[in-house]
Amino acid sequence: MTEATSSSSAPLRVLVYSDDVNTRQQVILALGRRPHPDLPPLTFVEVATEPVVIQNMDAGGIALAILDGEAVPAGGMGIAKQLKDEIYHCPPLLVLTGRPQDAWLATWSRADAAVPHPLDPIRLAEVVVELLSSRVPA
Numbered sequence: 001m002t003e004a005t006s007s008s009s010a011p012l013r014v015l016v017y018s019d020d021v022n023t024r025q026q027v028i029l030a031l032g033r034r035p036h037p038d039l040p041p042l043t044f045v046e047v048a049t050e051p052v053v054i055q056n057m058d059a060g061g062i063a064l065a066i067l068d069g070e071a072v073p074a075g076g077m078g079i080a081k082q083l084k085d086e087i088y089h090c091p092p093l094l095v096l097t098g099r100p101q102d103a104w105l106a107t108w109s110r111a112d113a114a115v116p117h118p119l120d121p122i123r124l125a126e127v128v129v130e131l132l133s134s135r136v137p138a
Helices: 002-008 021-031 050-059 076-086 100-108 121-133
Strands: 012-017 042-047 064-068 093-097 113-116
Touching: 012 021, 012 050, 021 042, 021 121, 042 050, 050 064, 050 076, 064 076, 064 121, 076 093, 076 100, 093 100, 093 121, 100 113, 113 121
Parallel strands: 012 042, 012 064, 064 093, 093 113
Antiparallel strands: none
16 A cells, blocks of 8 residues: 555656756766655756746746756856745755855855765755655655
C-alpha cells in the first residue's frame, strides 16, 4: 500500500537555474529523482536565463527553485530577491554561493537556504529535503 501511495503522489517540480550546464547537471545528479523516501519524486526544469526563470516562476507549479549565485549575467541572489519581492507565497529558494563566506549575501537575497560551491551532494540533498518537506502534506 505504501508503494501505491508514494507512486500516486504528483512529482515535485524543481527549477534549476545556472548559465553553466555543468552546474545544472551537478545539482540534478546530486539530488536524483527521489532524495528522500517521504517525498514524492522530483522533476527538474533546467533554466539558463533570467527571463525564463521569471516566466516559470510566474506560471506557478514550482515547488523549489535552486538558483546559481555565480551565474552571469544575472546572478541567482539578485533573482532570488526579485522573486521574493514580486511573487506572493513564493516557493522556497535555495541559492548556490561561490564560497561558504557568501552565505550572508544569500540572507540579503531573502533565499531560504544557501549551499556553497563546490557542491557537496549530501549537504545539497539535506537542504533540499528540508525545504521540500514543508511543501508536502503530512
